[in-house]
Amino acid sequence: MLVMGILNVTPDSFADGGINLDANTAIARGREMAAEGADIIDVGGESTRPGADRVTPDEEQARVIPVIRALAEDGFQVSIDTMRAETARLAVQAGATIVNDVSGGAADPLMLATVAELDCTYILMHWRGHSKEMNSKAIYGDVVVDVTSEISMQVEKALLAGVKREKIVIDPGIGFAKDAEHNWEILRRLDEFTELGFPVLIGHSRKRFLGGAEPSDREASTVEVTKSLVGRGIWGVRVHGVKANVEALSQ
Numbered sequence: 001m002l003v004m005g006i007l008n009v010t011p012d013s014f015a016d017g018g019i020n021l022d023a024n025t026a027i028a029r030g031r032e033m034a035a036e037g038a039d040i041i042d043v044g045g046e047s048t049r050p051g052a053d054r055v056t057p058d059e060e061q062a063r064v065i066p067v068i069r070a071l072a073e074d075g076f077q078v079s080i081d082t083m084r085a086e087t088a089r090l091a092v093q094a095g096a097t098i099v100n101d102v103s104g105g106a107a108d109p110l111m112l113a114t115v116a117e118l119d120c121t122y123i124l125m126h127w128r129g130h131s132k133e134m135n136s137k138a139i140y141g142d143v144v145v146d147v148t149s150e151i152s153m154q155v156e157k158a159l160l161a162g163v164k165r166e167k168i169v170i171d172p173g174i175g176f177a178k179d180a181e182h183n184w185e186i187l188r189r190l191d192e193f194t195e196l197g198f199p200v201l202i203g204h205s206r207k208r209f210l211g212g213a214e215p216s217d218r219e220a221s222t223v224e225v226t227k228s229l230v231g232r233g234i235w236g237v238r239v240h241g242v243k244a245n246v247e248a249l250s251q
């Protein structure tokens with residue numbers, strides 16, 4: 001299972017408090033995560049925590065591009081966590097090889113065609129709306145049936161736009177328009193996601209459904225969930241605490 005280290009270059013990410021806002025601090029943390037065993041460094045400049053405001057494209061790009069360039073020059077595999085086609089393009093030009101789009105192509109009408117043109121790996125996450133509105137959209141019949149079918153619809157759109165099937169990774173979007181019970185149900189029934197035939201990424205790290213008042217209280221439960229994914233055909237996990245999760249996977 002691959003470990004993707006989260007490098008949020010934001011002042012307001014819910015789980016790491018924006019400690020990486022300065023480019024040099026972020027680059028140093030990215031190098032540290034690689035040394036701890038991260039296979040991919042996921043660089044993001046816009047917080048997607050529930051209720052967060054959007055940042056402008058200029059601000060997002062100013063945050064992430066120097067960090068991506070430095071880490072890619074070091075030879076690390078870098079992904080760009082963005083919903084914007086233009087940010088994705090600049091990131092890939094700066095050396096990123098993966099576009100991680102939490103909106104699965106739904107936020108920016110140019111995203112899927114841009115990814116097709118860039119010919120990079122595309123992480124297509126399940127999403128129902130921006131941070132301000134997503135909590136009100138956590139309404140499902142059967143959450144796994146609904147989420148897998150909505151992912152499949154976005155996959156179809158990606159393929160129609162020219163994204164190659166073998167470039168697509170899917171992600172159920174833990175915590176995005178989902179309440180705690182929805183997240184646990186998804187984690188119990190992951191085989192229904194792997195059966196879709198794409199690599200599956202899981203981003204559970206330090207999220208609210210794990211319990212605990214503060215994100216830092218959720219590290220032990222994050223590691224427990226990571227361990228529970230072993231042997232279930234999962235492609236990768238997206239985590240803040242690279243060292244603890246890598247250690248857990250090597251036991």
Ligand code: PMM
Pocket residue numbers: 006008013014015047048049081100101102123125171173174201202203204205238
């Ligand atoms: N979660 C967040 C941000 N980006 N990307 C993917 N593919 N999957 C996720 O679950 C995901 C993501 C929000 O968490 P953060 O604020 O800790 O980065």
